[in-house]
Amino acid sequence: MIERNVNQVNEWAAKDWAEGKANGYFDGRRPGAPITRDQTAIVNNRLRNNFLKLIDGNTIRITELERQLETIEKGGELQ
Structure with a gap:
């Protein structure tokens, strides 16, 4: 080995x-x-915090994307 x-x-x-x-x-x-469990927890929490910051900073954009998706789902055209 x-x-x-x-x-x-x-x-x-x-x-x-x-x-x-x-x-x-x-x-x-x-x-x-x-990698140990505690090291994994550190990496997971760093990733989680970054995703939450990203989502928080894009709330308005997410709302707009949801509105556009609903328009598409109803067969409408995007403007």
Whole structure:
């Protein structure tokens, strides 16, 4: 069995690891180590908070998109 270097990211994951690190979801340490439940909770909550901020900032846009969808569903044309 080959021992995995937990301080080295896999080549196939390097781009995504760099992006996740740059966006603040991971701290950049031990990219090859198994993730723990508490580490998973941190990433999930960072994602959740960002989604909530995104949704909150787009409430008016979401309302407009819903109105447009209803128009489309009724066979109408968008203006």
